[in-house]
Amino acid sequence: MLSYIQIILAIILGVLILIQHSEGSLGAAFGGGMEGGFRTRRGPELWIFRGTIIVACLFVASTILNLLY
Numbered sequence: 001m002l003s004y005i006q007i008i009l010a011i012i013l014g015v016l017i018l019i020q021h022s023e024g025s026l027g028a029a030f031g032g033g034m035e036g037g038f039r040t041r042r043g044p045e046l047w048i049f050r051g052t053i054i055v056a057c058l059f060v061a062s063t064i065l066n067l068l069y
Contacts, residue, residue: 002062013052021045
């Protein structure tokens with residue numbers, strides 16, 4: 001049962017990561033692309049970000065439980 005939960009959490013986590021807005025590009029990897037500094041997340045973007053953190057924590061917790069039992 002726990003394996004199915006992990007599969008579902010992994011799919012949800014992958015989807016949440018993919019739909020996040022990314023400002024990174026190849027230029028940002030080499031120090032460029034930082035015009036304007038950091039920006040504040042608002043609205044749906046904030047909920048997606050927080051949801052990603054929650055799902056990631058649940059995934060890690062389910063993995064640890066799977067290792068223990």
